[in-house]
Amino acid sequence: MSIAENIAAIRTRIDAAARETGRTAADITLVGASKMNDAAACREAIAAGIDVLGENRVQEMTQKLSENAYEGAPLHFIGHLQRNKVKQVVGKVDLIESVGSAELLQEIEKVAAKLDIVQDILLEVNIGGEEAKSGFAPEALADAAALAKTLPHIRVRGLMAIPPVETEPHGNLPYFAKVQSLFVDISAKMYDNEWEYISMGMSGDFEDAIRAGSNMVRVGTAIFGARNYTK
Ligand SMILES: *Cc1c(COP(=O)(O)O)cnc(C)c1O
Numbered sequence: 001m002s003i004a005e006n007i008a009a010i011r012t013r014i015d016a017a018a019r020e021t022g023r024t025a026a027d028i029t030l031v032g033a034s035k036m037n038d039a040a041a042c043r044e045a046i047a048a049g050i051d052v053l054g055e056n057r058v059q060e061m062t063q064k065l066s067e068n069a070y071e072g073a074p075l076h077f078i079g080h081l082q083r084n085k086v087k088q089v090v091g092k093v094d095l096i097e098s099v100g101s102a103e104l105l106q107e108i109e110k111v112a113a114k115l116d117i118v119q120d121i122l123l124e125v126n127i128g129g130e131e132a133k134s135g136f137a138p139e140a141l142a143d144a145a146a147l148a149k150t151l152p153h154i155r156v157r158g159l160m161a162i163p164p165v166e167t168e169p170h171g172n173l174p175y176f177a178k179v180q181s182l183f184v185d186i187s188a189k190m191y192d193n194e195w196e197y198i199s200m201g202m203s204g205d206f207e208d209a210i211r212a213g214s215n216m217v218r219v220g221t222a223i224f225g226a227r228n229y230t231k
Pocket residue numbers: 033035056078079162202203204218219220221222
């Protein structure tokens with residue numbers, strides 16, 4: 001199957017899941033998680049109508065930016081971001097989805113202020129409370145949202161979450177539901193209901209994420225094929 005065929009098949013599945021909640025595929029942003037796929041693969045996805053491309057690694061993204069890999073589509077940063085690499089990301093991407101600490105918020109503010117821009121971000125929530133994962137603890141999310149509101153060069157557009165690896169079918173539905181409820185609650189109480197994006201769902205679970213209210217899914221393997229980690 002080609003990248004274009006994969007994207008078409010995923011859109012059909014997205015549409016079916018969205019319709020269960022009174023929406024359609026048009027309401028769901030499909031982010032192609034293009035890590036470890038080259039510029040040609042990115043261009044193929046853009047030609048096939050992907051909404052957004054998402055990158056995980058700063059170095060790889062910088063390289064692919066220099067090859068104009070993302071021309072014609074918005075770009076998101078979706079990976080773990082180290083403070084010392086913030087400069088290479090702020091102003092280069094339309095949305096940083098993975099902002100999971102107060103330190104990172106402060107650093108993005110500093111760099112965005114220097115550039116005199118407002119950087120759109122999502123707050124990442126560590127919804128499974130996993131030691132190895134980044135993101136704000138659910139209990140810390142309201143404070144993080146409050147802090148972000150005080151930073152004039154940052155605009156929070158919503159939440160992103162990566163739940164634990166599923167151990168049974170539909171095992172992540174409760175996590176997705178929890179993210180959805182945090183989203184509704186904090187957006188209403190602190191952001192005049194202006195939050196727009198709830199980014200959750202990957203190749204293995206995007207339909208459940210959509211059923212639980214996601215409107216932005218990040219899909220890699222199901223679009224680009226299995227990643228080759230031995231390269
Ligand atoms: C790689 C990645 C994805 C996509 O994962 P697949 O299982 O390949 O669809 C989504 N989100 C993030 C943050 C990723 O790093």
